[in-house]
Amino acid sequence: GNSVTQMEGPVTLSEEAFLTINCTYTATGYPSLFWYVQYPGEGLQLLLKATKADDKGSNKGFEATYRKETTSFHLEKGSVQVSDSAVYFCALRGSTGNQFYFGTGTSLTVIP
Amino acid sequence: EAGVAQSPRYKIIEKRQSVAFWCNPISGHATLYWYQQILGQGPKLLIQFQNNGVVDDSQLPKDRFSAERLKGVDSTLKIQPAKLEDSAVYLCASSLVSSAYNEQFFGPGTRLTVL
Numbered sequence: 001g002n003s004v005t006q007m008e009g010p011v012t013l014s015e016e017a018f019l020t021i022n023c024t025y026t027a028t029g030y031p032s033l034f035w036y037v038q039y040p041g042e043g044l045q046l047l048l049k050a051t052k053a054d055d056k057g058s059n060k061g062f063e064a065t066y067r068k069e070t071t072s073f074h075l076e077k078g079s080v081q082v083s084d085s086a087v088y089f090c091a092l093r094g095s096t097g098n099q100f101y102f103g104t105g106t107s108l109t110v111i112p
Numbered sequence: 113e114a115g116v117a118q119s120p121r122y123k124i125i126e127k128r129q130s131v132a133f134w135c136n137p138i139s140g141h142a143t144l145y146w147y148q149q150i151l152g153q154g155p156k157l158l159i160q161f162q163n164n165g166v167v168d169d170s171q172l173p174k175d176r177f178s179a180e181r182l183k184g185v186d187s188t189l190k191i192q193p194a195k196l197e198d199s200a201v202y203l204c205a206s207s208l209v210s211s212a213y214n215e216q217f218f219g220p221g222t223r224l225t226v227l
């Protein structure tokens with residue numbers, strides 16, 4: 001079946017530090033992969049996506065590369081800001097049907 | 113473009129009471145999803161509609177939860193009777209079926225507390 005595993009938090013970083021949030025998946029076929037972000041008090045927002053192997057999704061300085069050989073989609077940012085403090089969810093959409101599968105979320109706090 | 117609307121934003125009820133949530137998706141979005149997000153967990157799909165038909169309700173506790181999407185636009189999710197473990201945020205999302213990326217757009221959610 002389809003599932004997503006992401007690193008547990010919470011993660012606390014100083015401003016301008018390098019961020020990595022690990023995400024691995026299990027899926028049949030060729031899923032699409034997503035990172036969603038949930039800022040305090042708000043709903044989930046799509047951060048970036050990749051629909052096939054070796055695709056790199058990027059947005060707001062965040063990047064993630066779809067690695068089929070390691071079944072991973074790790075989120076990275078070279079220099080985090082206080083405003084990046086949020087909960088980050090890795091998700092996949094199966095190759096058949098529209099159902100999304102979400103990880104448990106990783107809370108990030110960036111301190112000045 | 114208006115986003116996904118949900119109401120109410122917050123609801124507090126006692127166990128065994130009934131509650132209903134409303135969702136208005138983005139105009140033109142054929143697919144509508146209801147998720148349950150328990151504190152500290154990722155969203156879990158409860159039910160998915162394509163227009164006014166149910167595509168997937170395999171994780172919907174049908175003995176107490178029901179949902180409908182009359183006319184393929186607005187949707188309501190009902191819990192009757194509520195249990196303590198139903199305390200969660202209920203998220204509605206919608207997407208364009210024709211979108212190659214099938215991006216989901218989420219509403220702000222309804223936070224339910226069952227006492």
